[in-house]
Amino acid sequence: MAKDxxxxxxxxxxxxxxVMIALEEKNLQGYNQKLLSFEKMEHKSQQVLDINPRGxxxxxxxxxxxxxxxxxxxxxxxxxxxxxGTKLIPDGPAEQALMYQRMFEGLTFYEKLNVVIYYSFxxxxxxxxxxxxxxxxxxxxxxxxxxxxxxxxxxxxxxSYLAGPSFTxxxxxxxxxxxxxxxxxxxxxxxxxLGEYHNLLKERPSIRASWPPHWLESPKGLDTLKDI
Amino acid sequence: MAKDxxxxxxxxxxxxxxVMIALEEKNLQGYNQKLLSFEKMEHKSQQVLDINPRGxxxxxxxxxxxxxxxxxxxxxxxxxxxxxGTKLIPDGPAEQALMYQRMFEGLTFYEKLNVVIYYSFxxxxxxxxxxxxxxxxxxxxxxxxxxxxxxxxxxxxxxSYLAGPSFTxxxxxxxxxxxxxxxxxxxxxxxxxLGEYHNLLKERPSIRASWPPHWLESPKGLDTLKDI
Numbered sequence: 001m002a003k004d005x006x007x008x009x010x011x012x013x014x015x016x017x018x019v020m021i022a023l024e025e026k027n028l029q030g031y032n033q034k035l036l037s038f039e040k041m042e043h044k045s046q047q048v049l050d051i052n053p054r055g056x057x058x059x060x061x062x063x064x065x066x067x068x069x070x071x072x073x074x075x076x077x078x079x080x081x082x083x084x085g086t087k088l089i090p091d092g093p094a095e096q097a098l099m100y101q102r103m104f105e106g107l108t109f110y111e112k113l114n115v116v117i118y119y120s121f122x123x124x125x126x127x128x129x130x131x132x133x134x135x136x137x138x139x140x141x142x143x144x145x146x147x148x149x150x151x152x153x154x155x156x157x158x159x160s161y162l163a164g165p166s167f168t169x170x171x172x173x174x175x176x177x178x179x180x181x182x183x184x185x186x187x188x189x190x191x192x193x194l195g196e197y198h199n200l201l202k203e204r205p206s207i208r209a210s211w212p213p214h215w216l217e218s219p220k221g222l223d224t225l226k227d228i
Numbered sequence: 229m230a231k232d233x234x235x236x237x238x239x240x241x242x243x244x245x246x247v248m249i250a251l252e253e254k255n256l257q258g259y260n261q262k263l264l265s266f267e268k269m270e271h272k273s274q275q276v277l278d279i280n281p282r283g284x285x286x287x288x289x290x291x292x293x294x295x296x297x298x299x300x301x302x303x304x305x306x307x308x309x310x311x312x313g314t315k316l317i318p319d320g321p322a323e324q325a326l327m328y329q330r331m332f333e334g335l336t337f338y339e340k341l342n343v344v345i346y347y348s349f350x351x352x353x354x355x356x357x358x359x360x361x362x363x364x365x366x367x368x369x370x371x372x373x374x375x376x377x378x379x380x381x382x383x384x385x386x387x388s389y390l391a392g393p394s395f396t397x398x399x400x401x402x403x404x405x406x407x408x409x410x411x412x413x414x415x416x417x418x419x420x421x422l423g424e425y426h427n428l429l430k431e432r433p434s435i436r437a438s439w440p441p442h443w444l445e446s447p448k449g450l451d452t453l454k455d456i
Contacts, residue, residue, distance in 0.1 A: 069332030097293035104297030
């Protein structure tokens with residue numbers, strides 16, 4: 001089945017990573033894939049634009065079905081391969097409610113992270129439009145966000161996943177953001193529950209198998225978030 | 229069952245509207261609800277914060293399950309009441325793929341709309357941080373986005389919903405954005421397919437029943453988007 005699938009992706013992109021984790025969890029190894037370079041603007045290449053008019057990665061196709069949005073691809077894969085690999089949507093209404101809630105809060109978490117780590121990049125905010133006041137506000141909002149997730153994990157107790165005792169779609173879509181905050185220097189001492197969650201999940205086979213290759217090549221991350 | 233549900237909402241908020249449409253489609257009328265005022269900052273009131281630490285609307289509860297994120301609530305309702313009311317997730321893989329894809333592109337559409345219509349509001353961008361260049365860029369991005377959706381509808385043909393012949397979760401979550409672009413003065417002559425889609429859906433019972441009350445009170449909208 002996975003031979004019918006093609007993924008165009010970029011290393012270190014949380015949206016790409018989500019889809020790769022979902023594919024691993026659903027035992028869909030062996031799909032066609034191509035690593036493209038954001039630096040070389042390959043996400044705007046004709047190869048991508050032919051499938052994805054937005055010129056973004058991931059770009060994903062299963063047979064004739066195009067599902068480029070990362071959350072969409074994760075939902076689609078779980079729905080199409082329900083009984084294969086890990087069951088990613090729990091049955092119980094309470095765990096399901098929590099899973100959906102955390103999945104979509106995960107988009108806010110990701111956005112609040114991006115506006116801090118990419119603030120000084122021209123493609124994100126052109127130089128003439130940058131303000132110290134905005135960066136300071138964005139950092140404060142990220143701290144609030146991180147504390148919220150720290151509290152969620154605290155409440156669930158040690159060794160828990162984001163929506164309870166099982167690994168779900170919430171972990172598939174949010175873990176790449178958690179991986180990224182630590183790659184950018186977040187202190188696991190200051191955010192111990194997030195640190196513990198990161199340690200628990202980073203050894204999971206699906207996550208190890210999809211770890212961003214350029215993080216493996218240069219294991220030392222950045223220190224953008226070290227003081228927050 | 230709907231007696232176990234409580235929705236705190238604000239009029240004209242697309243995220244609130246999504247949940248209200250989903251509730252109508254699933255025949256869950258009769259839920260407890262309270263209309264709160266954004267102007268009076270009631271979304272930051274204790275009543276909201278007790279259920280929703282983000283202090284946002286919608287705030288939604290079913291029994292003990294809290295699902296405040298609008299997309300999460302729509303997914304949850306469809307999953308918990310699968311065989312009640314309208315079936316909102318189609319069975320066919322192709323239609324399902326398209327539905328998921330459009331649902332999540334819908335978040336980009338909504339965001340690109342917000343950065344134009346709220347750009348001059350202090351809570352969105354503080355006065356000292358506003359730039360004509362940013363507003364111009366945001367407007368161009370919104371035009372690109374609107375043309376993309378115009379093209380999607382064109383390709384599906386007259387009378388189609390966003391993911392094909394049936395009304396799905398894609399319509400539940402994206403229609404409120406479409407309603408809003410026309411409320412803010414978008415020209416249906418310039419965007420005829422979006423105009424046609426708007427006309428088709430605005431008479432649908434779930435959408436009529438949940439139409440923002442302050443739009444009914446003052447039917448004349450704004451002209452923010454009339455020239456784009």
